[in-house]
Amino acid sequence: MGLSGKVVLVTGASSGIGRATAKALAAQGTKLALVGRSAERLDAVAAQIGKETALPLAADLTKRGEVDRVVKETLDRFGRIDILLPNAGLYIPGDVVDGNPDAWDELLSINVNSVFRLVHAVLPGMIERKAGHILVTSSISGHQALQWEPVYSASKHAIQSFIHGLRRQVAPHNIRVGAIAPGVVLNELWGYTDPAAIEAKVESREGLRSEDVADAILYMLTRPANVTIRDLVILPQNQDI
Numbered sequence: 001m002g003l004s005g006k007v008v009l010v011t012g013a014s015s016g017i018g019r020a021t022a023k024a025l026a027a028q029g030t031k032l033a034l035v036g037r038s039a040e041r042l043d044a045v046a047a048q049i050g051k052e053t054a055l056p057l058a059a060d061l062t063k064r065g066e067v068d069r070v071v072k073e074t075l076d077r078f079g080r081i082d083i084l085l086p087n088a089g090l091y092i093p094g095d096v097v098d099g100n101p102d103a104w105d106e107l108l109s110i111n112v113n114s115v116f117r118l119v120h121a122v123l124p125g126m127i128e129r130k131a132g133h134i135l136v137t138s139s140i141s142g143h144q145a146l147q148w149e150p151v152y153s154a155s156k157h158a159i160q161s162f163i164h165g166l167r168r169q170v171a172p173h174n175i176r177v178g179a180i181a182p183g184v185v186l187n188e189l190w191g192y193t194d195p196a197a198i199e200a201k202v203e204s205r206e207g208l209r210s211e212d213v214a215d216a217i218l219y220m221l222t223r224p225a226n227v228t229i230r231d232l233v234i235l236p237q238n239q240d241i
Contacts, residue, residue, distance in 0.1 A: 001222050004029030007078040009071070011061065011118070012088030014041035016187035017137060020210035021085060021217050023049065028218070033074035033081075035059055036088070061088060061114035062106060071121040080129065081122050083221065086115040087137040091189050093149040104151050111155035112162075119166065127173045135220055136163055137213075138179040140233060140241055156181075160231075167230060176228045178220055182213050183235035205237040 008025055012018035014036035022032055026049040033055045036042050042056035055077050059066045074081055090107040092099070115136055126132030141149060142156030160179060167177035186192040186207040201207035213234060220229045235241065 001225060002028075003218075003221060005031070006082040007031045007033070007074070007080055008083040008085060009033040009035065009074050009081050009118075009122070010085040010087055011035040011114070012137075013045060014038050016189055017182070017185060017210045017213045017217075018085075018087040019045055020214040021087065022054075024211070024214040024218055026050065026053065030083075031055075031078050033057055033070065033078070035061070035070050061117075062109040067114060067117040067121055071118070075125070080125055082131070083133045083135070084118060084122050085135055085137070085217070086118050088114065089137060089189065091149070091152055093152065096150055099151065107151060108155055111152075112158045115159060116162065119162075123170065123175075126175050127170070130174045132170075132173075132175040133221060134166070134175065134177045135217060136179045138163070138181040138231075140181050140183045140235060140239075142179070142181055143231075143233060144241070146241070164230070167228070171228075174225070176225075178229050179231055180213065180217055180220065181231060181233045182208055183233075183239045183241065184208065185210060185213060201236075206239065207236050208234065 008030050010018050010022050013022045013034035022034055031053045034042050034045055035057045037060055039058035046054040046056040057070045057073055059070050088110055090110050092103055092107050136159055138159050139156040141153040142160040145153045163177055163179045184207045186198040186201050187210045192198050216234050
């Protein structure tokens with residue numbers, strides 16, 4: 001399946017997997033709505049991609065109405081949404097006894113609720129056109145509960161359940177639904193910003209680059225129309241999980 005001319009809405013586009021995926025998709029000739037919290041960083045990504053095909057949309061997806069706004073502005077600019085990539089996420093590890101429930105609420109709002117709302121907002125157009133692709137960024141934590149990040153794991157288990165049920169509901173409308181589940185990714189979400197440290201972890205096969213995940217996402221999006229990759233788990237070769 002070619003991607004040229006497709007309209008993609010990607011959240012978390014200002015850094016990490018979202019930014020790497022946006023750049024990879026731009027190279028394939030897509031039109032992109034880039035959603036994130038930082039207007040300055042989104043503008044920088046849009047400038048690298050080309051502002052004629054990139055629409056930066058600064059938004060806080062935890063706030064009521066922001067999901068509907070970014071979907072509306074994308075439709076106003078491009079006329080449709082062919083591919084939805086809900087990628088924005090927060091990561092909170094640690095023991096439950098020491099945790100902050102208010103921070104958990106924010107994590108669940110981004111990792112779970114914003115995904116539900118985004119899918120709800122784009123589905124009518126996809127159903128009307130009998131076409132679309134929804135690909136959510138999950139995690140290896142969505143496939144097994146990890147004791148050092150139980151709240152984060154719970155959020156990704158929720159995503160996995162949602163995706164599996166949604167896929168079966170919308171399959172008759174020719175809408176493909178899947179999730180990509182990375183292990184350790186060496187980007188800001190996991191606290192990696194130093195290029196030398198990132199390369200050292202890559203060299204020891206203990207981490208993935210954001211670009212590695214973006215490449216896997218492109219693979220999933222470009223399969224023939226009769227093929228759905230429901231789940232793709234991608235790990236560093238030496239991750240012991």
